[in-house]
Each structure stands twice: as C-alpha cells, then as structure tokens.
Amino acid sequence: MASVSMTVNGRAVSGEVEGRTLLVHYLREHLGLTGTHVGCDTSQCGACVVHVDGKAVKSCTMLAAQASGSTIVTIEGLADGADLHPVQAAFKENHGLQCGFCTPGMIMAATDMIRRHPEGLDEKTVRAELEGNICRCTGYHNIVKAILAASEAMAKGGKAKAA
Amino acid sequence: MYSVNYHRATSVADAASKAKGEAKYLAGGMTLIPTMKQRLAQPGDVIDLMHIGELKGIKVEGKVVTIGAGTTHAEVAASAAIKAVCPALCHLASHIGDPHVRHRGTIGGSIANNDPAADYPAAMLALDATIATNKRKIPAGDFFTGLFETALEEGEIVTAVTFVAPDKAGYEKFPNPASRYAMTGVFVVLDGGSVRAAVTGAGETGVFRSVEIENALAGKFEASALDAVTVPADGLMSDMHASADYRANLVKVMAKRAVGRAKG
Numbered sequence: 270m271a272s273v274s275m276t277v278n279g280r281a282v283s284g285e286v287e288g289r290t291l292l293v294h295y296l297r298e299h300l301g302l303t304g305t306h307v308g309c310d311t312s313q314c315g316a317c318v319v320h321v322d323g324k325a326v327k328s329c330t331m332l333a334a335q336a337s338g339s340t341i342v343t344i345e346g347l348a349d350g351a352d353l354h355p356v357q358a359a360f361k362e363n364h365g366l367q368c369g370f371c372t373p374g375m376i377m378a379a380t381d382m383i384r385r386h387p388e389g390l391d392e393k394t395v396r397a398e399l400e401g402n403i404c405r406c407t408g409y410h411n412i413v414k415a416i417l418a419a420s421e422a423m424a425k426g427g428k429a430k431a432a
Numbered sequence: 433m434y435s436v437n438y439h440r441a442t443s444v445a446d447a448a449s450k451a452k453g454e455a456k457y458l459a460g461g462m463t464l465i466p467t468m469k470q471r472l473a474q475p476g477d478v479i480d481l482m483h484i485g486e487l488k489g490i491k492v493e494g495k496v497v498t499i500g501a502g503t504t505h506a507e508v509a510a511s512a513a514i515k516a517v518c519p520a521l522c523h524l525a526s527h528i529g530d531p532h533v534r535h536r537g538t539i540g541g542s543i544a545n546n547d548p549a550a551d552y553p554a555a556m557l558a559l560d561a562t563i564a565t566n567k568r569k570i571p572a573g574d575f576f577t578g579l580f581e582t583a584l585e586e587g588e589i590v591t592a593v594t595f596v597a598p599d600k601a602g603y604e605k606f607p608n609p610a611s612r613y614a615m616t617g618v619f620v621v622l623d624g625g626s627v628r629a630a631v632t633g634a635g636e637t638g639v640f641r642s643v644e645i646e647n648a649l650a651g652k653f654e655a656s657a658l659d660a661v662t663v664p665a666d667g668l669m670s671d672m673h674a675s676a677d678y679r680a681n682l683v684k685v686m687a688k689r690a691v692g693r694a695k696g
C-alpha cells in the first residue's frame with residue numbers, strides 16, 4: 270500500500286492506495302470523480318486526460334502514487350459554479366460531441382493545448398495536437414471547430430492563461 | 433497489472449540503493465506502465481525517478497548540450513537553448529507520440545528502453561552522444577546493443593546524455609499511422625568533414641548507421657547526392673506494417689528529407 274495526498278480540483282485529499290492503483294481509478298473509484306473516462310486503458314485514446322501540475326497527462330498511464338504531492342484538475346474542476354469554462358461552452362455551442370464519451374478528455378486536452386499556444390491556433394495545429402485523443406464517433410470536425418472558437422474567445426477575454 | 437510496491441527515490445544514490453531483485457526504475461511510465469498492464473513486465477517493486485532533481489534539466493554551454501535523463505520530451509521540444517544549436521533534436525522530440533505522452537515520457541526512459549522504433553536512439557547515435565550513468569560514461573555507439581537491449585548493467589541508472597552540436601543536423605521519420613513510432617526514421621549529421629546517418633524503425637537488431645547513406649553524403653551533403661544510392665534490404669525488418677524492401681526505400685527517402693531539413 271502507498272499513502273497518497275494531492276490537491277484535486279482545489280480540494281486536499283489523501284488516502285491509502287495499492288501501489289498498482291492507477292490515477293484514473295483513484296479519481297473515479299476513491300474520489301467518485303467519474304467524469305474522467307477510461308476508453309482504451311492502453312494509452313492510446315485520451316479519454317482519461319487530466320491535468321497534473323498544469324500539464325495534460327493520460328491518467329490511465331500514471332500510478333496514483335506517482336501523482337502524490339501534485340495538483341490535479343479534472344473535467345469536474347473546470348466550470349466556475351454554474352458558469353461553464355469557455356472550452357466547455359464552445360463544445361456545447363459547436364456541437365463538439367456526439368455520444369460524449371471522449372469529451373472530458375478532449376476538453377482537458379483542448380484547455381492544455383490553448384494554454385501552450387498563446388499565439389493562437391489554426392486548424393492544422395489543432396488536428397496535430399489532437400494526436401492523442403480519439404473520438405470513436407469520429408466527430409472531429411466539430412471538435413476542431415469548438416477548440417478554435419474557444420481559443421479565440423479566450424484570447425479576447427484574456428483568459429488563455431487562466432485555463 | 434500484478435501488484436507492485438511503489439517507492440519514490442530522492443536521489444540517484446537513493447534509487448540505486450533501493451534497486452534490488454526484480455525492481456524496476458519508473459521514469460515517465462509511458463512504456464513501463466502499459467507493459468506492466470499487459471503483464472509483459474511484472475516487477476515486484478518500482479522505483480520512481482521523477483522526483484530526483486539531479487536528473488532534471490538542460491544545459492547548453494557553447495556547443496556542448498547536456499540533457500538530464502529525467503527531462504521530458506515536451507521540455508526538449510520547447511527548449512530555446514537546444515533549438516539555438518541543434519533544432520533537429522527539438523523537432524524529433526516534438527514528434528514523439530502525442531502531447532500527453534510528451535508531458536511524461538523522458539529521454540532517459542526512451543534510450544534505456546531502446547525500442548527498435550523509438551526516435552531518440554537515432555539522434556544519440558548520429559550525434560555521437562555520450563550516455564552518462566551513475567557508474568560510467570558510454571559512447572552511444574556502444575550503448576544500443578540490440579532489440580530493447582542496451583549496455584546498461586543490472587541496476588545502472590542513466591543520468592544524462594551529452595553531445596557536441598554539429599554543424600548541421602536533420603531528422604525525418606515516416607510515422608506509423610496508428611502509433612506514431614518510426615516505421616523508419618533517419619537522423620543525419622554533418623560534423624566538420626564527417627557525416628553520420630543513423631536509422632531507427634528499420635533494423636532487425638535496432639538502430640544502426642547506414643554506410644551507404646553516409647558515403648554518398650560525404651561527397652556532397654545534399655539530398656540529390658542520394659539519388660543513385662541503393663540501400664540493401666538485408667538485416668531490415670519485415671512485419672505487418674512494411675516489408676524489408678519497402679523499409680530499405682524508406683531509409684533513402686527519409687534520409688533525403690532529413691538532409692533537406694538539416695540546419696545548424
């Protein structure tokens with residue numbers, strides 16, 4: 270067993286986990302944060318993407334114990350109360366989801382992508398940056414549209430840094 | 433995944449002292465954790481190297497580049513200091529896997545793993561890098577010994593890689609459309625009068641230097657110098673992705689593109 274403590278969506282949490290417990294299982298099963306999905310469990314699909322110390326990572330490919338001491342943001346931590354995060358709002362506005370299974374990972378990848386490209390994004394960059402996120406419903410067109418719209422909205426709102 | 437005990441090392445010496453029996457070092461985990469899930473690796477203990485300060489960081493002094501083993505692909509890709517002297521390495525790092533993999537995966541883990549389709553081994557060999565460990569310094573030419581095989585001894589830890597930035601370097605890979613690993617990748621270097629060209633993703637025994645490409649480029653370091661070159665298919669991999677003949681042709685095509693891209 271390993272003792273872990275971390276900050277998840279602004280809340281300090283701690284507990285005992287098995288050494289092999291994956292971060293995604295800790296989030297879903299120990300903390301009840303089931304917004305983070307497991308699509309493939311083989312590090313391919315990106316449904317499990319969360320932010321660890323401000324960087325997008327695949328939480329199915331990280332032990333909970335590795336994340337001890339870190340600050341984690343999951344899809345549940347993006348909205349400000351009833352106000353959606355600009356990336357969430359853009360996905361809603363642009364119909365950037367079909368079944369919605371890949372959406373939490375897409376949105377966490379998108380907020381990270383926008384943060385890393387303060388100069389702005391174009392379609393080619395967004396598509397290349399989505400390399401690690403698979404949408405089984407293949408709704409990429411609107412996902413790309415939503416990310417571009419969010420990137421513009423956030424640049425105007427000066428919010429790109431806050432994501 | 434089989435059950436495993438997790439240990440966090442605070443220094444290289446601490447990590448080495450914890451490495452006993454079936455223990456494995458854990459860096460970014462981008463290879464080890466998927467392998468453990470598939471039960472292809474079943475260490476009883478993993479020793480986390482990612483919190484060791486002395487394994488981190490990039491230092492560029494003149495043309496001498498030193499990259500700590502725990503430096504992530506994203507950090508190499510974004511390093512302005514490396515870009516100033518060897519942009520080809522940043523280009524290579526920025527094309528490993530995807531952004532999330534690059535946030536975790538490390539150069540030390542990549543070369544210690546020596547996947548025959550990994551990108552970094554080609555750069556290390558072509559740049560004639562030196563791999564520093566907690567015990568010794570190993571020239572890249574002696575480090576990569578076979579498929580997933582290196583000169584590392586039991587418990588030995590890669591601490592850093594060092595190379596002198598060459599006059600010109602370029603890398604180009606034909607990424608496997610599904611995994612983005614190199615189906616064939618070629619790293620070319622022009623260094624003083626000498627040329628080195630290392631090929632990954634193609635060799636049956638892992639990364640190697642192509643004499644044919646090097647000889648042709650020694651006369652003239654231009655893509656057109658490779659027009660008449662034939663790369664032999666002997667010793668190249670044949671698998672579901674590509675035949676040895678196809679890979680032989682890819683070596684030439686990737687080498688041409690790498691030369692076209694090469695910058696100082």
Ligand SMILES: Cc1cc2nc3c(=O)[nH]c(=O)nc-3n(C[C@H](O)[C@H](O)[C@H](O)COP(=O)(O)OP(=O)(O)OC[C@H]3O[C@@H](n4cnc5c(N)ncnc54)[C@H](O)[C@@H]3O)c2cc1C
Nearest residue numbers: 459460461462463464529537538540541544550551590612
């Ligand atoms: C979806 C996906 C796509 C990928 N695409 C590519 C790609 O296109 N190109 C590519 O090259 N790679 C690719 N990779 C692999 C990636 O680059 C890994 O990060 C890398 O191979 C291993 O680095 P790591 O830090 O994650 O090591 P780990 O997985 O933690 O460790 C790998 C091995 O190295 C050992 N090790 C780690 N650090 C050290 C050290 N300092 N000293 C001694 N031994 C050590 C470990 O014990 C283990 O055996 C991909 C991985 C994934 C999941």
Ligand code: FES
Nearest residue numbers: 308309314315329
């Ligand atoms: S569930 Fe983690 S990458 Fe698919």
Ligand code: FES
Nearest residue numbers: 367369404405406
């Ligand atoms: S919306 Fe169904 S998987 Fe992407």
